[in-house]
Amino acid sequence: MEPSSPAMADGDRASLYRAYRPLTFAEIVGEPHVTQTLRNAVRYGKVAHAYLFTGPRGTGKTSTARILARAVNCQQPHDGEPCNRCSICVSMLQRRSLDLVEIDGASNNSVDDVRELRERVNLRPAEGRQKVFIIDEVHMLSIGAFNALLKTLEEPPDHVLFALATTELQKVPATVRSRCQLLELRPIPPLQMLQRLRFVCAKEGISADDDVLRFITAQSTGSARDALSLLEQIRAFCGDTLLLAEAEAALGVARVTQVASLAGAMARGDVPAALALSGDLIDSGVEPRQLGRQLIAFWRDALVGRARRKPSEEPHVARCRADQVVQVLYSLMGFESSTRRSDSPRWALETAIADAALHLDTSGNAGVSESAGLSAVVRRAESALDSLDEGAHPTATGTPAGAPAPAASGTAGVPPGPVDDAGRDTRATRVSASSVNPSSANPSALPSDNALAATERIDREDPLEHRPQQPEPAPAIDAGTMAPAASRDEEREAQTVQEADIRERWHLVARRLHDDRKQLVYMMLQKVVVEHIAVENRVVMLPFRPGDAFNRQQLDTPANRKVLEDTLGAVLGGHWVVRCVTIDTQANTPRLDLSDLDYLEQMAAEAAALGAEREPGA
Numbered sequence: 001m002e003p004s005s006p007a008m009a010d011g012d013r014a015s016l017y018r019a020y021r022p023l024t025f026a027e028i029v030g031e032p033h034v035t036q037t038l039r040n041a042v043r044y045g046k047v048a049h050a051y052l053f054t055g056p057r058g059t060g061k062t063s064t065a066r067i068l069a070r071a072v073n074c075q076q077p078h079d080g081e082p083c084n085r086c087s088i089c090v091s092m093l094q095r096r097s098l099d100l101v102e103i104d105g106a107s108n109n110s111v112d113d114v115r116e117l118r119e120r121v122n123l124r125p126a127e128g129r130q131k132v133f134i135i136d137e138v139h140m141l142s143i144g145a146f147n148a149l150l151k152t153l154e155e156p157p158d159h160v161l162f163a164l165a166t167t168e169l170q171k172v173p174a175t176v177r178s179r180c181q182l183l184e185l186r187p188i189p190p191l192q193m194l195q196r197l198r199f200v201c202a203k204e205g206i207s208a209d210d211d212v213l214r215f216i217t218a219q220s221t222g223s224a225r226d227a228l229s230l231l232e233q234i235r236a237f238c239g240d241t242l243l244l245a246e247a248e249a250a251l252g253v254a255r256v257t258q259v260a261s262l263a264g265a266m267a268r269g270d271v272p273a274a275l276a277l278s279g280d281l282i283d284s285g286v287e288p289r290q291l292g293r294q295l296i297a298f299w300r301d302a303l304v305g306r307a308r309r310k311p312s313e314e315p316h317v318a319r320c321r322a323d324q325v326v327q328v329l330y331s332l333m334g335f336e337s338s339t340r341r342s343d344s345p346r347w348a349l350e351t352a353i354a355d356a357a358l359h360l361d362t363s364g365n366a367g368v369s370e371s372a373g374l375s376a377v378v379r380r381a382e383s384a385l386d387s388l389d390e391g392a393h394p395t396a397t398g399t400p401a402g403a404p405a406p407a408a409s410g411t412a413g414v415p416p417g418p419v420d421d422a423g424r425d426t427r428a429t430r431v432s433a434s435s436v437n438p439s440s441a442n443p444s445a446l447p448s449d450n451a452l453a454a455t456e457r458i459d460r461e462d463p464l465e466h467r468p469q470q471p472e473p474a475p476a477i478d479a480g481t482m483a484p485a486a487s488r489d490e491e492r493e494a495q496t497v498q499e500a501d502i503r504e505r506w507h508l509v510a511r512r513l514h515d516d517r518k519q520l521v522y523m524m525l526q527k528v529v530v531e532h533i534a535v536e537n538r539v540v541m542l543p544f545r546p547g548d549a550f551n552r553q554q555l556d557t558p559a560n561r562k563v564l565e566d567t568l569g570a571v572l573g574g575h576w577v578v579r580c581v582t583i584d585t586q587a588n589t590p591r592l593d594l595s596d597l598d599y600l601e602q603m604a605a606e607a608a609a610l611g612a613e614r615e616p617g618a
């Protein structure tokens with residue numbers, strides 16, 4: 001291997017990241033804001049007495065400090081760059097110059113070490129113009145050491161230059177930061193990292209496709225040192241010809257197609273398949289933490305791609321809404337933080353995958369069935385409340401209070417009738433239809449099941465304006481609440497806002513609550529299962545999971561519901577009524593929490609009050 005720079009003169013056994021360490025400001029990758037600042041400072045003789053380099057690992061903090069040390073002492077500088085050929089540059093490159101002192105802050109962090117440093121500061125340079133002290137990992141110094149360094153750092157001799165480097169800027173005291181010029185190095189952009197890897201492969205005679213180099217770039221997370229170390233590791237496994245499958249096997253990571261399959265199972269809500277796939281990958285040697293990072297990267301790419309109108313190639317992931325993807329990322333990033341304290345990262349990962357999959361279902365079936373079932377359950381519950389309330393309200397036909405209500409078709413005491421595909425009781429549907437249309441009060445005139453199904457299909461598919469003209473029905477009185485039946489104009493207005501529109505605009509409702517400082521209602525609203533929200537006749541049914549009963553009960557208090565209903569009206573327009581229900585998302589079985597008698601009594605009282613307000617002449 002022919003050395004391409006003096007740094008490679010250490011021998012053929014030098015690691016790639018050491019052999020290709022940048023020697024000039026121009027060779028530093030992806031940090032033009034830092035290199036241009038230092039080059040101009042050297043060119044015009046405006047070098048500060050102390051610099052603080054900060055940034056992630058492997059971005060060039062120490063290398064930049066070494067280049068700066070050579071540049072300020074170079075005998076033949078060119079445009080602010082060191083020549084790397086004069087005696088001073090060569091002695092610093094070979095680590096034998098007395099004018100370049102490098103100190104490891106992790107192992108020399110005591111007050112005595114700083115006192116020794118202060119004594120060395122007073123010595124004049126041996127051959128150059130300035131003596132440069134590079135303190136690496138400066139955040140590891142003790143508080144006493146920082147205090148002992150402050151005065152020297154603020155007013156050092158004219159021949160001294162301090163270059164401090166740290167990966168954790170927040171641990172450096174503000175008194176130290178204020179005495180230095182802060183230069184922040186950033187993770188290297190993927191495109192520039194890819195170009196750097198191509199350059200190194202060309203110099204080393206390595207044959208590698210761009211797929212392999214992109215894979216290395218993604219694994220390096222913006223660190224040039226990590227990228228070159230991974231390249232060297234894969235080269236030792238594969239030889240001078242690098243293949244993607246062998247590179248993935250060398251690093252013990254899952255293949256891109258395997259991660260996509262796992263994400264697809266999560267997006268379908270298929271928990272058994274997702275756990276089986278993750279278990280197979282871990283059993284094959286994939287480290288759980290590494291698999292978690294790959295899943296986070298995949299779902300992050302899906303979220304960013306959605307924002308850029310470039311959906312994921314995995315069809316089920318592409319159908320996920322943005323809020324669902326964010327929920328998945330929260331679950332997976334929670335795993336990332338929990339593994340630091342867990343002795344079983346595999347269990348933590350499987351829990352995170354299951355939690356994310358339980359909130360996802362892009363099959364297009366479960367959400368519809370749950371929504372329809374929820375509407376049917378709520379209608380049956382309200383019907384039960386109306387029957388409980390008959391003792392306090394006279395019926396439309398003049399039945400005395402306390403008298404038994406007449407059966408709809410002369411079949412009192414018969415068990416509930418059959419249900420249709422949406423989970424609705426067909427007999428209850430006929431009763432509801434008769435309360436709207438007076439001509440159907442006669443049991444013999446009730447429509448058949450087929451006619452009802454056809455009517456419901458027309459209601460869903462055909463616009464109101466394309467329906468045949470029908471005579472306007474006379475106002476009817478609902479038997480349970482003495483309230484007039486909704487007019488056709490009200491029905492048309494209620495049907496303009498569908499459940500999908502409510503779900504898509506739900507974030508606007510939450511934002512309005514937050515902006516209006518309704519923090520209590522805003523926090524309780526976070527437990528609503530948005531994908532199962534149901535809407536019927538201006539009634540918004542907010543589903544909660546069984547474990548969120550406290551939030552449901554608190555949100556369902558009159559004061560909190562009034563705040564939410566006013567906010568819905570401000571965002572969506574019109575008047576809305578809020579009902580809180582409990583659903584079982586795991587079994588896809590919506591249900592009301594009928595064990596809460598106080599809740600039922602409250603619903604009944606509010607239904608009676610609503611009927612009294614809508615009663616003519618009230």
